[in-house]
Amino acid sequence: MAISRPQAQAGPSARIERFNFTERGTHWTHSIGFLLLLLTGIFLYFPPLGQAAAGVGLSHLTMLNLHVLTGTFYLGGPLLWWLLGNRRSLNRDLEALDVWDDDDIAFLKSPLGVVKEGVAPPQGRFNAGQKVNTILLFASALGFGVTGLIMWQSNTHIFPQQLIQGSVNLHDILTILTTALVAGHIYLAALHPTTRPGLSGIFSGYVDRAWALHHHPKWVKEQEGDEEAARGAGADVT
Numbered sequence: 084m085a086i087s088r089p090q091a092q093a094g095p096s097a098r099i100e101r102f103n104f105t106e107r108g109t110h111w112t113h114s115i116g117f118l119l120l121l122l123t124g125i126f127l128y129f130p131p132l133g134q135a136a137a138g139v140g141l142s143h144l145t146m147l148n149l150h151v152l153t154g155t156f157y158l159g160g161p162l163l164w165w166l167l168g169n170r171r172s173l174n175r176d177l178e179a180l181d182v183w184d185d186d187d188i189a190f191l192k193s194p195l196g197v198v199k200e201g202v203a204p205p206q207g208r209f210n211a212g213q214k215v216n217t218i219l220l221f222a223s224a225l226g227f228g229v230t231g232l233i234m235w236q237s238n239t240h241i242f243p244q245q246l247i248q249g250s251v252n253l254h255d256i257l258t259i260l261t262t263a264l265v266a267g268h269i270y271l272a273a274l275h276p277t278t279r280p281g282l283s284g285i286f287s288g289y290v291d292r293a294w295a296l297h298h299h300p301k302w303v304k305e306q307e308g309d310e311e312a313a314r315g316a317g318a319d320v321t
């Protein structure tokens with residue numbers, strides 16, 4: 084039986100697999116979807132930009148259709164990865180996000196630990212900040228989906244006017260809050276010196292093992308323990 088497991092390679096510069104193809108695909112489908120929604124949404128929201136777009140043939144209606152189509156990709160894409168990709172790994176990630184221990188609570192009590200080398204309580208596959216980030220992004224995606232659907236159907240008179248107006252307001256508030264959250268996420272992922280080494284994980288799938296051991300020690304030990312156990316049982320760990 085072939086078991087797919089993250090691998091630690093031998094040697095001082097050993098790397099460890101953090102995200103497989105399905106996990107990376109899910110991340111990029113959702114995040115590119117979000118960025119395209121933000122872009123098309125900005126054109127819909129600011130009239131001068133909308134007029135500039137109309138000048139090059141992208142009318143308000145075209146932009147709205149593009150926005151709705153991108154919204155489908157943003158919400159439906161990850162679902163398709165879950166249905167057609169490596170569901171087991173996505174389920175494992177969902178489980179990791181759902182399990183909270185004392186170290187996670189301690190992490191949240193001193194959230195700046197992640198940006199200062201060496202002072203954060205030991206973390207698992209995702210640190211408590213990442214867990215909160217993911218839960219909030221998940222909730223905001225749901226909020227965008229529901230409010231977007233109500234707004235999209237505003238001409239059909241299915242929904243009362245008050246609900247439509249409430250949805251417009253909530254959609255706008257969610258945009259501001261989610262953009263701030265994503266901006267913080269991109270800063271930590273791509274720029275901050277102590278967290279930036281994890282960036283390769285979302286592109287190549289692999290991160291430096293020493294970095295992972297420092298930032299996600301419980302996860303590295305768990306992975307390598309699993310690998311040992313699988314080898315001991317004679318499984319093909321590929």
Ligand code: HEM
Nearest residue numbers: 113114117118213216217220265269272273281282284285
């Ligand atoms: C634009 C919308 C984006 C959304 C909604 C999004 C969402 C997420 C979520 C929910 C996670 C899992 C947990 C976490 O790290 O918080 C994640 C992981 C990650 N994202 Fe993003 N992301 C976005 C954009 C980006 C961009 C542009 C980059 C790179 C510049 C990036 C780099 C990463 C990295 C490196 C990880 C893995 C961190 C780790 O090792 O655990 N993300 N993203």
